[in-house]
Amino acid sequence: MFLRDIWYFAMPGEALKSGGLANKVLLGEPLVFGRTRQGEPFALRDICPHRGVPLSAGHLYDAGSSGCGEAAIECPYHGWKFNTSGVCTEIPSLVPGQDIDVSRIRVRRYPVREVNGNIWVYMTDEKRADLAPTHEPPAIPGFDGKSANIRESMTFSCHVDHAVIGLMDPAHGPFVHRSWYWRTKASIHEKAKNFAPSEMGFAMVEHTPSSNSFAYRILGGKPTTEISFRLPGIRLERIHAGRHRVVGLTAVTPIDETSTEITQSFYWTLPLLSVAKPVLRRFMRAFLGQDRDMVNLQQQGLRFEPRLMLINDSDVQAKWYHRLKNEWDEATAQGRPFQNPVKPVTLRWRS
Ligand code: FES
Ligand SMILES: [Fe+2]
Structure with a gap:
């Protein structure tokens, strides 16, 4: 079907604003891309593991505002929060004593790189989802740190x-x-x-x-x-x-x-x-x-x-x-x- 374990061009860096989210289907898979206030892009599977709502319809809360000290996407349905690694950090409906280990709930995370204003995403096979990239996405020779004209x-x-x-x-x-x-x-x-x-x-x-x-x-x-x-x-x-x-x-x-x-x-x-x-x-x-x-x-x-x-x-x-x-x-x-x-x-x- 599609080549796996390789970097695909996802979107221009300028399409992803600081503190913003963008959704995109790539290789038939729904992804949500986000950029933290520190400027770091990240990508997760765009499906909430609770009831399947696209996380891209939610909000990206950042350090301080989310109360958990790190950037996290809040699902718009029941407010579950997922950090940029895809780990669940909060389930608002839980009351004291209902000790679910929320950190065991995860959304798939995709490695992302931003090079010369291009956002690349590493699309692995589902079976190898945790493997680190074996290579780097292409850079533009002679244009270090510059974006496209x-x-x-x-x-x-x-x-x-x-x-x-x-x-x-x-x-x-x-x-x-x-x-x-x-x-x-x-x-x-x-x-x-x-x-x-x-x-x-x-x-x-x-x-x-x-x-x-x-x-x-x-x-x-x-x-x-x-x-x-x-x-x-x-x-x-x-x-x-x-x-x-x-x-x-x-x-x-x-x-x-x-x-x-x-x-x-x-x-x-x-x-x-x-x-x-x-x-x-x-x-x-x-x-x-x-x-x-x-x-x-x-x-x-x-x-x-x-x-x-x-x-x-x-x-x-x-x-x-x-x-x-x-x-x-x-x-x-x-x-x-x-x-x-x-x-x-x-x-x-x-x-
Ligand atoms: S569907 Fe996402 S929190 Fe319930
Ligand atoms: Fe042509």
Whole structure:
């Protein structure tokens, strides 16, 4: 179904206010995210163990106000309180002498990290819920402590695999993203790119991008770019031009079996790009919208469960994605280190 024991992008940090709660279904599981007044994010299963009310409908009380000296969510139904580790700290209806050990009542807690303004959540298999993360979520190289300059998010009506494969598919550009300023049918030409294994995935090694892409042209200077993919569905594109750098992060997160959220964020050092934000936002929405419309259209065919094809070389990255996933599943099930199945190779295609 979904990869487990791995970090998924949950939401932008700015979506979670200090002292606030936010609910979100991820991988078919309801989660409540909160942020303490100290700024620490946390995540719990969004179901009260008493009678099943979503905890996200309650309140986050913080040190002092909750009376228990630590941040806790209060369920709106009977006021049970759960701390940020998911341990029950109070049942208001108890009278003296009714000595239930409330600390034995627990809500599932999910490990959370906030890196470069991105909130990541570690989704383990229920059976391994108490295991500590084996790795860290991705950071944005060269942007220590900085948040994204721009973000757009969109929901695709498809399983995560089709969203990820659509994202790494090099052959759809001139068809799905055809436009006078980006790609035209006449701009199709042969490409050869070098690929190598990289952390939890693979990378198109640093190169000078082809001249038919508008985004690279507006950067000025001779840019180089490196694109990497890592499980479960994270694409990092780093562009260097002179002393400037732009990093694009695309995170694909399954909401459930049939819907997937794509969040695209850009980090940059060019003040000029900040001025152009409204225009960039329109381009980003247009782009994501074209991809969304295509995978949504694809669902019409997939309803009939056809056999699908993966061809050389333009679908090799999709093949790697399946292999990487299988290896991740096997490695986590066997409790052994992940062994990257990708080998260095040059791939050629026309796009
Ligand atoms: S349902 Fe949450 S306290 Fe009763
Ligand atoms: Fe696309």
